[in-house]
Amino acid sequence: MASKLLDRLKRTLFKDGVATAELSGTEDFPESSELDDDTDCISSRLSGTLSFEGEKGLETEDPGEASDLDSDSDFLGESTENGMCSTDASPVGPPVSQSLLTRQLQDSWRSSRCRTVVEKLVFEVTDASVVQEGTSKYVLYTIHVIRSGAFDKTPAIITRRYTDFERLHGRLRRCYADEMEGVSFPRKKLRRNFVAETIAKRSRAFEQYLTHLHSLGELRRARIFLEFFYLGDLRMGQNLLRAGQYQEALGSLLNALRLQEKLSGQQQHHLQQPQRGHWFFTLSALAACFQELDQLEEAQENCERALQDLAPSQDTAHPKQFHPAFIPLLQANVRLSWKISKDKRRWEALLQEMRDSGVDIGNQPSLKEYLVKEVLEDSDGGSRHKAKEELA
Template sequence: MTTKELQQYWKQEKHEAKPVKVLFEIQSSRIAEDFLSKFVMYKIVILKTGSFDGSKVSIERRYSDFEKLHRNLLKDFKDEMEDVLFPKKVLMGNLTEEMINKRVLALGDYLVELYSMKCIRRSKKYIDFFIDPELDEAYSCLRGGQYGKALEIFQQIICLQEKLTEHCLVVMVPSLCAVVVCYKDLEDLKKAYEVSLKALALLEKHPGHRYYIPLLETMISLAYKLGTDFVSLQEKLEKGEKKMRQGLEIPTVTLKELVVKECVH
């Protein structure tokens, strides 16, 4: 192949039609303001396609959030994104109905275009765009003892992660464990145990994961209080500790201590 033919080949490969698994729709917008300026918040609805999705979830982002995402992705995927169109910044008229409507369409198309590229939709920078602000708020609420509010936000985050991280669901473990901690401190031990089972299922193939031992210790305590089987959990714990020890002392940290340390900047 000549250089030109090779470039054409990769261009074709890059734009090859792929089945869409997640649908992004900018459903609405609103003008917000802080002490410095006015800006537009765009409501993004994320929905799975191909089957009924009863867990439709939405987030709000402003143009500057999209702009930051674009800059960050270009650092890692400049070649892959050479043909991706991003709506340019305008100095005047960005709050007019006409401009907002144009951006609603353009930003929606932008998210779909990014998702069509496997390397991007699986990148941490892309996924962080959808969950980072909410994660910061959720952990802040948890550390402040606002367990009910934290629980509500974490449940939304988990819905997003289920849609966006099918390639590596183990990344949901910290969020699930945060939910366990919230339910436990709200004294809903049954729900805490149910969620911990989901987290453990994701960790079965990752016994070296930092959450594995603390989660099992919490589950044993919950199972004992609920009067359910904890012997099998105890066996998993002993097996996991033996595998991790390898002559070294295992650091003693509780699940709550581990969760509280997450997302600290």
């Protein structure tokens, strides 16, 4: 009986061994299809081939983690542990080391992370309404200025009529005749100016017109072009500030700030006068309005933003070179920083340096007094009154 049982056990074990040998080609690497897919993907990106070294690491790897690659960074970590390396695709030359593959993968990952969508300025007419003022009738176009390439949470808005565009075109042609030679402008019509078809076509034409101007480097930086967008809002904000309507002034000033930021592409350091002066005036006016509305943190933030751009260019050895708003801004920032318990030592030290250099710190206007008296000039050197006479 014992010999029969032993003989039966041998036959059973023999059959199992054969079955195991037959299935060994598929059972040793149950995830071979997934590894092949990953290899093809990486090879196409690196223009090379992948080979696997350190088979023990692959055999002991957890299958659940191996099939859950959700980012290049995760893959990099696993490839280092598993001993993955790359060899040159050509038949000539020695194989590339494991460290070289890791470096290639890291460089590829960094380049993909640093790759950004190119931003550009988009001009979009979102509304066109017919306005009747007494005997005068015109179409008012609402234009959104947007930075493409990312979601723009704060588009800037302007409203202009045909005569505004016509005046801009005439001034640019006088000052930049060569650059304006290939720029087309929608012609004025004697009839059917207020029908939907004409308004729609003209809206598209104005979008293309502004886009064309902005695509030309010389015109994009032209004072006439820049002021067409923001100077009206800046003057309106100043008038409301003078009248004590600080909340209303904030709307115009914030829109003027957004327009300047979008048009300059965050390059305020490279602005020329009077655009540089307009930039500091905007930040100063925002600080003054926020202070009057008791929004001290916002006021201090705008003060410091203006000072960070203004202070590095100052030379305490030549007090006359200081921007007229610099000392009022500096004094306002010290007071605001004290009120909100923010470190003010840097600005106090700068104020002391100016006092030691002979600047009469005590005989200076307040920030609000400076803003009320400041005259905002356009590119023709004209003041607000001259601009109103031209529009009349």
